[in-house]
Amino acid sequence: MTHLWVRAEQRDNETRVGLTPEGAAALMVAGIDVTVERSPSRVIADEAYAQAGCTMAQSHTWPDAPQETIIFGLKELQEEDSPLIHRHIMFGHAFKGQPAGLRLLRRFRKGGGTLLDLEYLTDAQGRRLAAFGYWAGYAGAAVALKCWAAQQTGQLAAALGAYETSAHLLSDLRVDLEATETDRPNALIIGAQGRVGSGVADLCAEMGVATTKWDLAETASGGPFPEVLTHDxxxxxxxxxxxxxxFVPVEAIKQPRKLSVIADIACDPDSDFSPIKVYDQTTSWETPALRVHEHPVLDVTAIDNLPxxxxxxSSKDYAEQLLPVLKSLADPDAPVWTRARATFDEHIAKL
Structure with a gap:
């Protein structure tokens, strides 16, 4: 029987999960055994999984699971050198030359395990089958507006915390914006037709922020793109x-500009292919904004777990998208997993 083991997340401020209790029940009906590690921080309580019939395990005990077990989490594992012997389903951030990703791949090579990266679960046309993108865009737009509001009073954005619902987020953000006593900023969205861009656009619309929406057609020239600098x-x-x-070269910092906040929601600053060249590190919940220039001010926000x-x-939405893909784990020849394995094999061969 296929055995899926849902591990407890280890990163700070990470309470999401990729499988709901209802989804776990559906997997078990489909013939997949489900173990869920206990987690005091997961947004869905342990008891709900137990009531659904899942086998419950202590937190972070997945390394001792039988080798044929498939380990499922969302964010990366803690950086260690221990070999990885299992098949892992997660966002590995390992296939674009990132230093931490290369270290992760070496652990898989050492242990003989496999990374089935959630970002690379695609259909035959290469479209992702499940993504957190909408909520990343929605939350990322809110954080950027908080950064802008803080600038209006000469401050950096304050530390962030999770919200019970999107309605609570909107209410809090309105307070921040109204305290500035200034007109709403305007914004340029590149990638506006995708999941992330639609989340950004919806949040901006809720807050009365005028947006210019670009996608492939507007960026096909390859740049430069001076319009970026003419938006707030x-x-x-x-x-x-x-x-x-x-989209934002290094020299943009010193050019005349209206731009004061960059929200890099795609958030891959240590990739050689990053389109934002004025910063090289992610920001955090504790420090959402990185000030890269003082006069005139320019802040970058780039948080890698915005949802x-x-x-x-975000968990319920993502889990609903992913459930049909997880059900196909019972078929060893399912195309989606075959493609994911091929992507991993390609990058392991380059080490």
Whole structure:
């Protein structure tokens, strides 16, 4: 029997989960055994999984699971050198040359395990079958507006915390914006037709922020893109990959500009293909904004687990998208998993 083991997340501020109790029950009906590690921080309580019939395990005991077990989590594992012997389903961030990703791949090579990366679960046309993108865009737009509001009073954005619902987030953000006593900013969204861009656009519409929406047609020239500098906010919703144009070159910092906040929602600053060249590190819940220039001010916000600001809504949405894919784990020849394995094999061979 196929055995899926849902591990407890280890990162700070990460309370999401990729499988709901209802989804776990559906997997068990489909013939897949489900174990769930206990987690005091997961947004869905342990008891709900137990009531659904899942086998419950202590937190972080997955390394002792039988080798044929498939380990499922969302965010990366803690950085260690121990060999990885299992098949792992997660966002590995390991296939674009990232230093931490290369270290992760070496652990798989050492242990003989496999990374089935959630970002690379696609259909035959290469479209992702499940993504947190909408909620990343929605939450990322809120964080960028918080950064802009803080600038209006000469401050950096304050530390963030998770919200019970999106309605709570909107209410809090309105307070921040109304305290500025200034007109709403405007924004340019690149990647506006995708999941991430639509989340950005919806949040901006809720807050009365006028947006200019660009996608492939508007960026096909390859740049430069001076329009980025004529907006108050710029949202990058395009994943870094070979051929991605540079939207904000290094020299943009010192050029005349209206731009004061860059929200790099795709958030891949240590990739060679990053289209935002004015920063090289992610920001955090504790420090959402990185000031890259003082006069005139320019802040970058680039948080790599934005949907965790709305953990329950984003988890339920993502889990619903992913469930049909997880059900296909019972078929060893399912095309989606065959493609994911081939991607892993390709990158292991390059080590």
């Amino acid at each position: 906010l710029f949202f990058n919703c395009v994943l870094a990959r070979p051929g991605t144009p540079v 965790s600001l709305l953990p329950l809504e």
